[in-house]
Amino acid sequence: ASRTADHLRSPVICILGHVDTGKTKILDRIRRTNVQDGEAGGITQQIGATYFPIDAVKKEATKLAEGRQLDYNVPSLLIIDTPGHESFTNLRSRGSSLCDIAILVVDILHGLEPQTKESIGLLKARKTPFIVALNKIDRIYDWDAQPHNCPTRDSIAKQPRHAREEFMRRVRDAQLEFAEIGFNTELYWENEDPRKTVSLVPTSAISGEGIPDLLMLLLALPQKLLTDRLMFNPLLEATVLEVKVIEGLGTTIDVILTGGTIREGDTIMVVGLDGPIVSTIRALLTPHPMKEMRVKGQYLHHKEIKAAQGIKISAEGMEKAVAGTQLMVVQDPTSEVEMEYCRDEV
Ligand code: GTP
Ligand code: MG
Numbered sequence: 551a552s553r554t555a556d557h558l559r560s561p562v563i564c565i566l567g568h569v570d571t572g573k574t575k576i577l578d579r580i581r582r583t584n585v586q587d588g589e590a591g592g593i594t595q596q597i598g599a600t601y602f603p604i605d606a607v608k609k610e611a612t613k614l615a616e617g618r619q620l621d622y623n624v625p626s627l628l629i630i631d632t633p634g635h636e637s638f639t640n641l642r643s644r645g646s647s648l649c650d651i652a653i654l655v656v657d658i659l660h661g662l663e664p665q666t667k668e669s670i671g672l673l674k675a676r677k678t679p680f681i682v683a684l685n686k687i688d689r690i691y692d693w694d695a696q697p698h699n700c701p702t703r704d705s706i707a708k709q710p711r712h713a714r715e716e717f718m719r720r721v722r723d724a725q726l727e728f729a730e731i732g733f734n735t736e737l738y739w740e741n742e743d744p745r746k747t748v749s750l751v752p753t754s755a756i757s758g759e760g761i762p763d764l765l766m767l768l769l770a771l772p773q774k775l776l777t778d779r780l781m782f783n784p785l786l787e788a789t790v791l792e793v794k795v796i797e798g799l800g801t802t803i804d805v806i807l808t809g810g811t812i813r814e815g816d817t818i819m820v821v822g823l824d825g826p827i828v829s830t831i832r833a834l835l836t837p838h839p840m841k842e843m844r845v846k847g848q849y850l851h852h853k854e855i856k857a858a859q860g861i862k863i864s865a866e867g868m869e870k871a872v873a874g875t876q877l878m879v880v881q882d883p884t885s886e887v888e889m890e891y892c893r894d895e896v
């Protein structure tokens with residue numbers, strides 16, 4: 551397994567779902583951060599990105615394996631947070647277009663809502679595999695949270711009878727709603743074929759129930775479904791997410807690198823309001839691991855970064871860069887042929 555492991559890039563995982571289903575809170579729980587508390591109106595308004603080193607993820611997921619060594623060989627996970635508010639369809643579309651797999655978050659008390667269905671449409675269009683977090687199980691009447699009992703299946707077994715029955719009823723309701731739009735779903739421990747059937751993971755971002763289960767599935771899915779897709783591809787693929795002024799750095803661009811390698815000093819070309827912008831990477835930065843890129847903080851400097859990663863680039867002339875567009879690296883800026891090619895591409 552280790553030979554392929556060396557060549558697998560990090561999977562890009564997108565979190566999608568209706569507003570306030572708990573997407574950011576789930577990430578906060580994994581990161582041990584409080585990003586959601588700092589959001590204006592409690593609403594996410596930008597795409598976010600967080601890099602999770604594999605050891606941190608394994609540590610959580612191992613709680614489930616009762617000390618067994620988990621042999622998963624992706625180097626890390628890059629998780630993209632998206633807004634669920636109806637006015638941000640473009641950001642959900644952008645987020646979903648970057649990812650290899652997705653987590654669709656559903657509030658178990660609400661079932662499938664308009665932006666849940668919109669998100670499913672986006673995933674269906676690109677045939678992106680996804681798992682469903684049935685979140686907020688702690689809000690089921692009389693739920694007796696069992697944060698130290700994992701897997702969640704054990705926590706469910708320990709609930710008072712009526713809470714367990716309500717849980718099962720709500721799971722069945724969600725399954726019916728998924729079936730109506732053409733998806734077979736099963737609670738993940740009953741899912742025998744993740745290629746054909748979508749796994750449901752009961753979670754609570756508040757009690758932490760189901761979070762190790764979710765991580766374990768995220769680690770296992772890429773190998774089951776996407777090993778070919780995750781073979782490291784040297785071709786550069788980078789999308790500009792945001793254009794931001796940062797004190798001490800000037801105007802920077804936040805970029806998601808989903809393919810290839812990028813280096814300090816590279817000549818880049820991005821789409822600008824008045825035509826292509828050519829510049830040189832002055833600083834190649836990332837937030838610390840397990841920190842949200844969209845939150846201001848300290849940055850780590852890099853000479854070189856391999857996909858997949860969320861990156862902040864400091865370069866001259868980025869004021870008019872356009873979010874949502876591709877970034878190109880110009881290998882030979884003296885070659886008019888290559889410059890022309892890049893201009894056509896961006
Ligand atoms: P948008 O990004 O704005 O679409 O919302 P979101 O899906 O990221 O949801 P968010 O994390 O902002 O959570 C919305 C509200 O639900 C917050 O008040 C959270 O504290 C609460 N919440 C999230 N997850 C849970 C959960 O598992 N249980 C309970 N009881 N509350 C939760
Ligand atoms: Mg959010």
Ligand code: NA
Nearest residue numbers: 570592593594
């Ligand atoms: Na919210």
